[in-house]
Amino acid sequence: MSNIFDLHEGQRFINGGEFDYGLGPNHYIIIKDFAWWIQNEVEIYQWMELNLPKGRMHHEGMVISIPYEKMVTAFLLTWG
Numbered sequence: 001m002s003n004i005f006d007l008h009e010g011q012r013f014i015n016g017g018e019f020d021y022g023l024g025p026n027h028y029i030i031i032k033d034f035a036w037w038i039q040n041e042v043e044i045y046q047w048m049e050l051n052l053p054k055g056r057m058h059h060e061g062m063v064i065s066i067p068y069e070k071m072v073t074a075f076l077l078t079w080g
Helices: 034-051 069-079
Strands: 013-020 025-031 063-066
Touching (some): 025 034
């Protein structure tokens, strides 16, 4: 079992499955590498504004909630 805080192999985030985020099921991505987030924050927020229904409101703490599985794939292809 891997530790979600273990940054070996350069893992930037964890792709989680569906969970109920209050208004129905969403997929989520947990950000593991805070330094990577800080370096790419502006571009990630721009991507979120263009691709997600509520823009940057999908980001809370170290979690990005994404309503559609296909958008998770798009995020991973862009930032993975």
